[in-house]
Amino acid sequence: MPHERTRSVIHTRDFLVELSRDPSLPARIRRDAKFLLRHYPTRGDMVTAGRIEEHADSLSGLLEPVFSSRIDD
Template sequence: MIETSEFLAKISRDKFLPYHIREQARQLLRHYPTPKAVRLAGRCEAVRQDQI
């Protein structure tokens, strides 16, 4: 997931791509979890698994 987020960010900044492609990448990123949120969710899941 983190790599996908970075990929979308890279696409959104690539001036060689058409505007509509860059804009779509920006729109997708708005609804995509940040790398920090993904890592936090992973840590929370690991703690939860330890408690079971």
């Protein structure tokens, strides 16, 4: 479901942030998490993508939205 996919992406970002800030982890893990976060979508990006997909007339009937503007935590 689009809202579950959106929530998963958001929670993955939160997890990467947590990893990047955890001093108990090796520097390589923290560095890799920071690297992945550089272009990882924010919560706002995900909500915007969901809204665009939900309201795109050109997709109507052809494709279902991939993401959702609704986030149920």
